[in-house]
Amino acid sequence: MEVATGLAKACLAALALVPAGAPPASAQVAEFGVHAGSSTLSSKLLGSIRLTQPAQTVRVLLNSGFRVGFRVSLNNYRYFGNEFGYAYNRSSLRADGAAGSLQRAQGMAIHNGGYNFLMYATPEGKPLRPFFTGGGHFNNYVPPGASAIYGQGSVKYGYNYGAGVKIRVAPMFAIRLDYRQYVNGKPFDYPDQSGLLRQSEISAGFSFVL
Numbered sequence: 158m159e160v161a162t163g164l165a166k167a168c169l170a171a172l173a174l175v176p177a178g179a180p181p182a183s184a185q186v187a188e189f190g191v192h193a194g195s196s197t198l199s200s201k202l203l204g205s206i207r208l209t210q211p212a213q214t215v216r217v218l219l220n221s222g223f224r225v226g227f228r229v230s231l232n233n234y235r236y237f238g239n240e241f242g243y244a245y246n247r248s249s250l251r252a253d254g255a256a257g258s259l260q261r262a263q264g265m266a267i268h269n270g271g272y273n274f275l276m277y278a279t280p281e282g283k284p285l286r287p288f289f290t291g292g293g294h295f296n297n298y299v300p301p302g303a304s305a306i307y308g309q310g311s312v313k314y315g316y317n318y319g320a321g322v323k324i325r326v327a328p329m330f331a332i333r334l335d336y337r338q339y340v341n342g343k344p345f346d347y348p349d350q351s352g353l354l355r356q357s358e359i360s361a362g363f364s365f366v367l
Contacts, residue, residue: 186231186232186367187229187230187231187232187366187367188228188229188230188232188323188331188364188365188366188367189227189228189229189364189365189367190227190228190229190230190331190333190362190363190364190365191225191226191227191228191362191363191364192224192225192226192227192228192244192333192335192360192361192362193223193224193225193226193360193361193362194223194224194335194358194359194360194361195221195222195223195224195357195358195359195360196221196222196223196224196246196247196248196267196356196357196358197221197356197357197358197359198219198220198221198248198354198355198356198357199355199356199357200352200353200354200355201218201219201220201221201354202216202217202218203217203218203219203343203344203345203347203350203354204216204217204343204345204346204347204348204349204350205217205347205348205349206252206347206348207348208254213254214254215252215253215254216252216253216254217250217251217252217345217347218250218251218252218253219248219249219250219251219298219354220248220249220250220251220262221248222246222247222248222249223246223247224244224245224246224247224269224358224360225244225245226242226243226244226245226269227242227243227244228240228241228242228362228364229241229242230275230364232275232281234281235277235280235281236276236277236280236281237274237275237276237277238274238275238277238288239272239273239274239275240272240273240274240275240290240292241270241271241272241273242270242271242273243268243269243270244268244269244270244358245266245267245268245269246266246267246268246269246356247264247266247267248264248265248266248267249262249263249264249265250262250263250265250300250301263301263302264301265298265299265300265301266299266305267296267297267298267299267356268296268297268299268305268310269294269295269296269297269339270294270295271292271293271294271295271317272292272293272294273290273291273292273317274290274291274292275288275289275290276288276289276290283325284324284325284326285322285323285324285325286322286323286324286325287320287321287322288320288321288322288323289318289319289320290318290319290320290321290337291316291317291318291319292316292317292318293314293315293316293317294314294315294316294317294339294341295312295313295314295315295341296312296313296315296339296341296344296356297310297311297312298310298311298312298313298344298345300345310344311344311345311346313341313342313343313344313354314341314342315339315340315341315342315353316339316340316341317337317338317339317340318337318338319335319336319337319338319358320335320336321333321334321335321336321337322334323364325366328366329365329366329367330363330364330365330366331363331364331366332361332362332363332364333361333362333363333364334360334361335358335359335360335361335362336357336358336359337357337358338355338356338357338358339355339356339357339358340353340354340355340356341353341354342354
């Protein structure tokens with residue numbers, strides 16, 4: 158609820174950027190944009206490992222972080238579009254022992270890519286275009302000390318959904334706000350692992366419009 162309220166407030170603030178009585182913009186056939194924002198993880202307990210020296214069970218968790226990325230949108234119908242994107246997410250892998258006897262975190266990357274279908278609330282050419290979205294994605298979780306360049310990491314596939322708004326502020330320039338939630342399996346196959354990992358994106362960005 159807090160996320161939805163925050164997005165609604167951001168959308169209302171963005172309305173102030175659209176001049177009153179602005180004429181409809183030209184058709185938005187394609188958009189090339191970049192974005193940045195937060196990457197918040199829930200259900201982030203990945204499992205546990207058992208140590209002998211000292212004897213204890215250590216929980217392994219994935220921390221929240223930030224994301225930067227780009228998106229390419231193709232609007233092939235007045236109310237619909239297709240979008241392809243990639244984002245680099247910075248996270249960290251944390252080990253927590255009993256009573257705080259072991260607490261360590263090491264930085265790691267999450268590479269996110271996928272396809273989304275867009276359904277707009279206003280037709281193509283309008284300066285203000287709220288939208289809903291859903292699609293499929295992959296997340297490559299690259300542990301500390303590893304590199305995706307060498308094919309390392311734990312790849313998980315899943316689905317995502319969300320909403321946002323695009324605001325045309327110039328003939329070839331737009332800003333956008335997005336909220337999305339990504340759902341997929343947990344990486345690394347630690348013992349006692351269960352459930353799904355949920356990752357929430359709140360981001361802002363700008364696009365060049367053709």
